Amino acid sequence: MDNGEERAVTDRTQFEVREKPFYQPQRNEVALYEAAYAARLPVMIKGPTGCGKSRFVEYMAWKLGKPLITVACNEDMTASDLVGRYLLEANGTRWLDGPLTTAARIGAICYLDEIVEARQDTTVVIHPLTDHRRTLPIDKKGELIHAHADFQLVISYNPGYQSLLKDLKQSTKQRFTAFEFDYPDAALEAAILVEESGIDAHSAERLVNIGAAARRLKGHGLDEGISTRLLVYAATLIERGVAPADACRMALVRPITDDRDIRDTLDHAIDAIFA
């Protein structure tokens, strides 16, 4: 893979997932992912914010024993932020690989989180890595990288964004196999809260009921309901001794809405559920 140029060999182990992450499977996604990885197919994970997409990828990297490089995408990101760039130094310039290039070289799973946040001219650089060529041209260096045999590309994306301009290009979507995630069902979600925060099962169940109430308001003034992540936050606060009603208002309601009617409705749900 190395084109001979002098370059510090990247330490592969630093990207390894050392401890087993807790992941509660929702269906057969673990087996399906393994199959996709075995064929080195690119994977897209769709689903609302905070439903366990990142946790899943982390868990799969651990299970497969592959390094994981995660990139949180944002609007200001350019292609160079992914591929790499020359740095100016006192005695000349030095090339620095971007995370995508590093992953391709060392055979990591490269996880581009919330990819729609990146501009579309940025996302196109992943195209050649997603077809049978599995290559990454670095124009500035005149180098063509052939991806390591272990390399895999994973993107996550939240189709709930209600903006036409923040949707993935059809030509990008067509390159991925896809998982559709959603918030776990009540029993699983409660189990996750218990595991993640140490809260008791009964309180976990109540939190999940509040989550369910909020999710029913989607499309009626809420773009998205309360995420599993926020429920974990609330559970954590309660576990640390915060009164449940306060924890819920702070972790579940205030973050997601400025709409007074919705806020009052959810506050009422909290009071009704936590006697």
Add this chain to the structure above:
Amino acid sequence: MSTEAVASRSDAAWAERLRVCRERLDCRFPQVSDVFEACLVKAEHVLSVEGVDAYLDCARFLGRMGRGVEPVLVFLAEWPAVAAILGEDALPIIARTVQVLSKSPNGKAIAPFLQTLAPVARRLAAREPMQHYLDLTLELMERTSGSIHGIHKTFASPGLPEFFTHAPTLLNALSIAGLRNWVDYGIRNYHTHPERQRAYFALQSADSRAVLQRERHGTLLVDQERRLDLYLRALWHDSAPLLPYATDVEQVAKPAPYFDSCGIRLPDVLDDARGVSGQQRYQIALAHIAGHRRWSSPLVADNFSPMQRLAIEFLEDSRIDTLILRQYPGLRRTFLALHPKPVEGACDPATQSSLRHRLAMLSRALLDPEHGYHDAVLLDFVGRFARTMASGEASSEEIAQLALSYVARTRRQSDQLATVFFADTEVDYRDDNRHLWRFHERSDDEEMFDEPPRPAASAELERLPPRHYPEWDYHSQSYRPDWVSLYESLHPSGDTAAIDRLLEKHSALARRLQRLLDLLRPQERVRIRYQEDGSELDLDIAIRSLIDFRGGATPDPRINLSHRSNGRNIAVLLLLDLSKSLADRVEVGATGGEQSILELSQEAVSLLAWSIEQLGDPFAIAGFHSDTRHDVRYLHLKGFGEHWGELVKSRLAAMQAGYSTRMGAAMRHAAHYLAARKAEKKLLLILTDGQPADVDVHDERLLVEDARQSVSELDQQGIFTYCISLDRKADEYVSDIFGRRYTVIDRIERLPERLPELFMALTR
């Protein structure tokens, strides 16, 4: 003076007292003699000796005023009751008001004033608000007397007597501050129109009632509607139109909430009560109804006697409340506050029917572990109820059995008596349980289906040959080729002025939208800074980087800038569902005005078209409806090439509602036009008020599945579909079709502002 004192006085002494007082009254109207003794008894009962004297003096003054016998009679009859509430030393302020009235041309108003003084006092309950009331009265008099035709104070106020007559009704609904506002509105608007003024103060004109409604105390359903709708969805996973019924202000027993196929009916206004706010009372009433909707199933009424039905209803209500509290234990306090607490032994079963009272006690005990009742049978049934509920949710049937054995166990002869003990037995958050009963004896329910006449295919509608589209059959997971025939034509034209009027109405909204539009409007050339590769050097950044570099720090390499021209490259097609339901009317605002959905859609579409025109995005509008698969109509309202102008407005003005909603075919045809556009992004907006359906399709899923299929076809073509649904029940199918790309507009009257806002949010 106490009752005994009066009673024990000898007849002779009383006759003497009566004579002295009659003399002091010094009034020769024979009618007075008829009632005087009764009035005096009452007066002696509540007034001191000096108080009685003052009473008689005031009555004498009234008799000599020259306004006939009426004022004296009314005063004699009413004052003791008023004094009992306000204290007898309130007399001077009342007397002063009467004097002012009598010196003005408003003498005729004195009798009505005195007539309603007792109920008004009962409502106001204290001296201070009474003073406000009197001040308000005089102000009303001042401002409405005699200013007609500039002749000063010669004419009586036309509204004043009416005002006094209705004052108790008004004060039942309004606080004194609310009353002042209501009076003020009437004066300001009608002080020069005697007739209209009279109608206003007699509560006969529409605006008079509207202002009354606006000023009512308590919580209005219209103000809570969205909140309650959200509440019903979030906590109960249920949704139904929430419809107010009028609670007459004069009515003592308010009708109970109920629900039927049209929706959930709740009182139009609820006061705070027993420490529970009006809003909470609505929530509890709604929770109870939602509980019935979830857990109750109807029983055959003919099988039971009225008493058995009463018992079944009480126990079924208790079952529902129990289940609600299992899920929402936090509501217990509110339930307990609202549920009456009948007093054990308050009702004498020898003389009154006590079944209601027994049941209300049982109902209390089932809700409140600390009921403190001792009755053995009651305690036994509390235990049996708990055992019935222990296994799970139980059922209406099981509860009916329990209720029957309760009635059998506690039966009394007196249950048949006509006098029913009512005190503390009405649980006012509960609905009337009409849903619980099915009757075998049915009246013949004939329904008339008269279809609106088909508009004759007008000759000016030039018809192109039909286009054929496939339809998705989800049973076989395959397309039925060329299944649908679609005819397209230009929409007929109407009166442009109608649309201009609608836009005029929304000029404030248009100004607000304008500000949002300005933010969205593409600049000719946009500078993008912080580029590693770009067309120009960004000097500011470059110098900063160089300084960093010289200083030994790693410089930022993003020293270029580039330009992008015109960030928006979007083609938009708005597809309107023109099916029959569009003609439905909805209430708009608190004043109870009505508008059809069609009209609201016209307003909304006009505003949207106006907005998009400002942004310069290519934009087309089309409508559709269908009458079987052989006849789907696609009507062009605005082409991509046309500007928002007279021609388009005139077509929009002629929009009509009719037929059904075969959505898939219309979307495919719209896609055909969008696909031909050379834009980076293509957006198909669908405005609809119902589920895809057509008269020749009986399987409800079929056209839903077909629409879903066409959305994914469009997706493949790079067309982004987004649905704006006006159907409250849309949750059942809209996400099946559109995934996450939809919004349900619950308050249709807000469509005109929501539609353009949604569009801007989508393309931001």
